[in-house]
Amino acid sequence: MTAKSTAMDRGYGRNYLPFAYPALLITGAVIVFPWLFTLFMSVHEWKIGSPRAFVGLNNYARLAGDERFIESIGTTLYFTLLSVVLPVVLGTACALIFNERFPLRGLCRAIFILPMMATPVAIALVWKMMFHPQLGVLNYLLSLAGLPPSLWHTSLDTVIPTLVMVEVWHWTPLVMLIVLGGLAAAPTEPYESARLDGANPWQMFRYITLPLIMPFVVLAVVIRTIDALKAFDTIFVISEGGPGTASETINIYLYLQAFAFYNIGYASAIVVVFFVLIILMAMVLLWLRQKAKWS
Amino acid sequence: MKDRKTRFSRRTALKIGAGAAGVLAAPAIMKVARAQTGGFNWKKFQGQSIEVSLTLGPRANNLRTHEKEFTELTGIKVGSEVVPEQQHRQQQVIQFNSGNPQFDVTSVSWHVQKRLFGKSKWLVDMKPLLADSQLTAPDYDWPDFTAGGVRWATQADGRMDTLPNNIDPWMIYYNKELFAAKGLAFPRTFEEIVMAAEKLTDKSAGIYGWVSRGLKNANVPVWTSFMLGHDVDPVDPTTVKLQTTTDGAIAAAELYKKLNREYAPPGTVGFNWNEAQTSFSQGKIGMWIDGIGFAPPLEDPTKSRIVGKVGYAVMPQGPKARHSATFGDGIGIAAGSKKREAAYLYCQWATSKVMCNRLLQSGGGSPCRASPYKSPEVIAGLKLPREWLSCLEASSAIGRPGLPEIVPVTEFRDVFGVGLTNTIGGADARAEMQKATDAFAPVLAKSEA
Numbered sequence: 239m240t241a242k243s244t245a246m247d248r249g250y251g252r253n254y255l256p257f258a259y260p261a262l263l264i265t266g267a268v269i270v271f272p273w274l275f276t277l278f279m280s281v282h283e284w285k286i287g288s289p290r291a292f293v294g295l296n297n298y299a300r301l302a303g304d305e306r307f308i309e310s311i312g313t314t315l316y317f318t319l320l321s322v323v324l325p326v327v328l329g330t331a332c333a334l335i336f337n338e339r340f341p342l343r344g345l346c347r348a349i350f351i352l353p354m355m356a357t358p359v360a361i362a363l364v365w366k367m368m369f370h371p372q373l374g375v376l377n378y379l380l381s382l383a384g385l386p387p388s389l390w391h392t393s394l395d396t397v398i399p400t401l402v403m404v405e406v407w408h409w410t411p412l413v414m415l416i417v418l419g420g421l422a423a424a425p426t427e428p429y430e431s432a433r434l435d436g437a438n439p440w441q442m443f444r445y446i447t448l449p450l451i452m453p454f455v456v457l458a459v460v461i462r463t464i465d466a467l468k469a470f471d472t473i474f475v476i477s478e479g480g481p482g483t484a485s486e487t488i489n490i491y492l493y494l495q496a497f498a499f500y501n502i503g504y505a506s507a508i509v510v511v512f513f514v515l516i517i518l519m520a521m522v523l524l525w526l527r528q529k530a531k532w533s
Numbered sequence: 534m535k536d537r538k539t540r541f542s543r544r545t546a547l548k549i550g551a552g553a554a555g556v557l558a559a560p561a562i563m564k565v566a567r568a569q570t571g572g573f574n575w576k577k578f579q580g581q582s583i584e585v586s587l588t589l590g591p592r593a594n595n596l597r598t599h600e601k602e603f604t605e606l607t608g609i610k611v612g613s614e615v616v617p618e619q620q621h622r623q624q625q626v627i628q629f630n631s632g633n634p635q636f637d638v639t640s641v642s643w644h645v646q647k648r649l650f651g652k653s654k655w656l657v658d659m660k661p662l663l664a665d666s667q668l669t670a671p672d673y674d675w676p677d678f679t680a681g682g683v684r685w686a687t688q689a690d691g692r693m694d695t696l697p698n699n700i701d702p703w704m705i706y707y708n709k710e711l712f713a714a715k716g717l718a719f720p721r722t723f724e725e726i727v728m729a730a731e732k733l734t735d736k737s738a739g740i741y742g743w744v745s746r747g748l749k750n751a752n753v754p755v756w757t758s759f760m761l762g763h764d765v766d767p768v769d770p771t772t773v774k775l776q777t778t779t780d781g782a783i784a785a786a787e788l789y790k791k792l793n794r795e796y797a798p799p800g801t802v803g804f805n806w807n808e809a810q811t812s813f814s815q816g817k818i819g820m821w822i823d824g825i826g827f828a829p830p831l832e833d834p835t836k837s838r839i840v841g842k843v844g845y846a847v848m849p850q851g852p853k854a855r856h857s858a859t860f861g862d863g864i865g866i867a868a869g870s871k872k873r874e875a876a877y878l879y880c881q882w883a884t885s886k887v888m889c890n891r892l893l894q895s896g897g898g899s900p901c902r903a904s905p906y907k908s909p910e911v912i913a914g915l916k917l918p919r920e921w922l923s924c925l926e927a928s929s930a931i932g933r934p935g936l937p938e939i940v941p942v943t944e945f946r947d948v949f950g951v952g953l954t955n956t957i958g959g960a961d962a963r964a965e966m967q968k969a970t971d972a973f974a975p976v977l978a979k980s981e982a
Binding site: 285286287288370371372373387389390391392393394477478479480481482483494497498499500 | 623626627630649652653739747748749750798799800801802803804808811812815817940941943944947951954955957958980
């Protein structure tokens with residue numbers, strides 16, 4: 239019986255396999271081929287306008303001694319850390335607020351998620367105008383509050399916090415929506431029991447709400463981490479990786495190498511290393527997500 | 534016998550018919566006659582359509598505004614695309630490298646793209662086309678082009694892959710009102726620039742003596758402008774060796790650091806030309822160094838608070854020389870274009886006397902022809918003050934390339950730009966220039982090998 243069904247399964251598979259070919263073909267063309275080609279380019283010295291030459295792992299060896307690349311890894315991690323933690327904390331807090339009933343809650347929620355709908359390049363241009371040290375509205379507002387002006391994206395010390403501020407404004411609503419979904423799905427019985435047991439609001443949040451929404455918070459962390467790692471448009475428009483190299487993330491450096499200096503081979507090696515870095519981080523986050531699942 | 538006077542013969546009918554057809558066709562014949570002189574005919578490629586890719590800016594505006602005139606003249610349809618400078622340069626390289634660019638005609642920044650485009654032979658050599666009387670309008674007047682423009686359009690191997698379109702010398706804009714308030718005359722030397730900047734700066738009132746580009750990459754021409762005053766090119770044109778750690782180069786970096794660190798508004802480290810222009814146009818900056826083509830918004834009352842108060846000054850005398858760092862662009866035909874002749878007609882029209890006159894009058898550029906500067910009618914129609922024109926002419930007379938003619942120009946600007954930005958933050962100029970030189974020297978050696 240088992241042998242018979244297996245044979246049937248094989249026939250079934252043979253009959254239906256052709257239906258998977260188009261998907262396999264497209265996957266191969268848009269995912270597998272570009273990756274193989276990137277790997278191929280990364281082992282070549284290839285500058286646009288010059289002949290290509292095989293250099294083995296030279297590009298990778300060069301990366302190890304490239305100060306700007308190493309600095310860009312640090313900048314990427316710093317930017318990512320702030321761009322994940324702050325929106326997640328603020329988004330979770332906002333979700334808790336918007337989960338409560340109050341007048342005009344729907345309207346407030348709609349207004350709150352508006353930034354998320356804006357195009358990153360467009361909002362970056364608007365923020366850049368607002369950041370202008372002499373003519374920007376932000377320094378004018380600071381002066382009204384009796385605070386000294388800030389140099390925003392034009393200072394080595396404040397450029398990353400400034401860029402993170404834009405990220406927080408842009409993406410906190412996304413985190414809020416994800417966590418709000420978790421709160422809506424959370425059962426109400428544990429709260430009733432806790433109230434009967436005399437738990438205070440903090441205890442209910444710490445021991446009931448937080449564990450219940452944790453899978454959603456981790457999901458938000460995963461999405462935000464991926465977004466922050468690949469952030470390019472906002473940084474490029476506002477600071478172009480400057481002043482100097484103060485906000486030069488891996489993406490910006492990679493872009494410069496590929497499309498400003500036309501070092502396609504070297505840029506491909508950066509892509510490969512960056513990809514490995516992202517895979518490692520994704521594995522850690524997925525492991526955390528497994529651990530955070532409701533049991 | 535029939536009366537010959539009244540007889541309506543077949544011959545008469547043909548004559549009348551031919552006459553009527555001639556009368557009806559006269560306008561069209563006249564139009565063709567106007568377009569055709571000798572063996573040249575503007576309408577020769579009528580019905581074709583070409584794609585034009587231009588860098589966003591006043592030169593592109595000038596061409597696009599009058600594009601219909603070209604179509605009326607030639608019967609060639611034009612699809613033109615305008616892309617911001619940085620993106621345009623990348624798009625061009627990627628399309629050329631693909632072997633199948635989507636455009637027939639494109640604008641070329643000589644100071645960035647000349648060597649790369651020349652080395653890769655991505656553009657058509659204009660010389661055979663210019664020599665072809667069937668394709669070049671008799672009134673194109675090639676000798677009218679300035680020697681400097683022609684030299685810049687010509688590659689080291691003798692090919693000329695663009696027609697000269699515009700030269701952009703750098704000069705100093707200054708606020709006459711602020712200078713008058715302090716009883717200052719415009720500086721005659723580099724030393725006097727520093728002294729004037731110091732006297733003009735009143736940080737408590739939000740007034741600063743100086744502003745220039747501080748953003749990496751964009752800031753390099755400011756430094757090279759000072760370097761030329763020391764009679765030093767960033768790269769020796771003969772030996773192709775870096776001269777970026779010479780005494781002149783270091784002194785130029787020190788001057789750049791001093792002006793931007795002590796007398797420029799806070800945040801100048803992140804300024805490109807547009808931020809510097811915005812700050813200057815608000816009336817609280819004494820001097821701004823940049824290209825002469827940025828003048829029109831300063832004289833536009835909807836954009837500027839200093840209309841009529843702007844002074845246009847030629848770069849002052851440096852310790853060893855007096856030069857204006859000069860940049861420029863041309864217009865060329867993609868080597869892969871299948872409509873070379875039609876594209877060539879567009880390039881001719883774009884650099885014709887009429888279009889050059891318009892470019893000069895708008896103040897959006899300085900054409901590479903001599904005639905617009907000599908024409909009283911053109912000068913009478915100038916939208917900017919005469920002082921601007923005098924400054925342009927005097928600056929062009931002392932023009933010298935502001936960037937080295939090498940393939941990796943963008944990398945050069947990036948590496949040295951980072952160093953210059955660091956100096957505004959307080960870093961030692963000599964150490965930064967040495968570091969940048971060490972980083973860039975292998976790149977240069979490889980590219981020019």
